[in-house]
Amino acid sequence: MTVLDTGKCETAKTALRQALAANGGNTKDEAVIAAIDNLTQLNPTTAPARSETLLDSEWLLINAPNFPGGKQLPDGKFTYTLGRLAFNMFQPTQLKLVIDRVLQPVRLLENKQQRSHDIVVEFTTIDESFPKLTGIVHNQGVCHPISDTKLQVKFTGGTLAPQEGTNIKDWQEVFGKQRQSSQKSWQERFISGFFRLMFGLVPPQAMNPDTGEVSFTMNRSPKGSLEILYLDEEMRITRGEKGTLLVCQRY
Secondary structure: OOHHHHHHHHHHHHHHHHHHHHOOOOOOOHHHHHHHHHHHOOOOOOOHHHOHHHHOEEEEEOOOOOOOOOEEOOOOOEEEEHHHHOOOOOOOOOOEEEEEEEEEEEOEOOOOOOEEOOEEEEEEEOOOOOOOOEEEEEEEEEEEEOOOOEEEEEEEEEEEEEOOOOOHHHHHHHHOOOOOOOOOOHHHHHHHHHHHHHHOEEOOOOOOOOOOOEEEEEOOOOOEEEEEEEEOOOEEEEEEOOOOEEEEEEO
């Protein structure tokens, strides 16, 4: 990029950050959409889906979370149920929590053909029926380029684990009964059964007594695509198949 182009990009990125801050991180807001459109027209990377050195990083989501079923609180954070974050795989599915931050580590995998496309959600429980706990839902995924601007993405499983400093006994009391399905509603059992059949989901079985971790695997994950609209040394903007826009900065 020329010095002029670099200056335009920096100005456009600042305008996008300001628009996100003024509109609660909502990427469906007209002002945010306009700021994204303005920046993507200045994209300095010709083939972002193949730009390995720029792709590989720990990315931090800076727009509002886009998981379904969320509700924004007065402090600006978003509340969800645990089930909404991981295919209803982890119990208790109706546990209320707030998202503290969302990270996405991207790195070359051992097969040298795919990269990780994980979504790491750090949360704090806010359900009055349970002790306050901090944890991580780690949805594991892989990706590879299918064009200069698009990645093919699929998810392979997920883990639920406590954050450092969490009381492990309280954690085990809340999350240690993953096999109990009697607590699920018939809708949840139907959805879980559908996911098992269609996607080869293997639900959590037992908690690791030392780490407090529980996990599930997905053997027949559906494949989707992700378009990279903007990529440079500090920012990445992507658009999913359903039009979901994600704005991340290098962490």
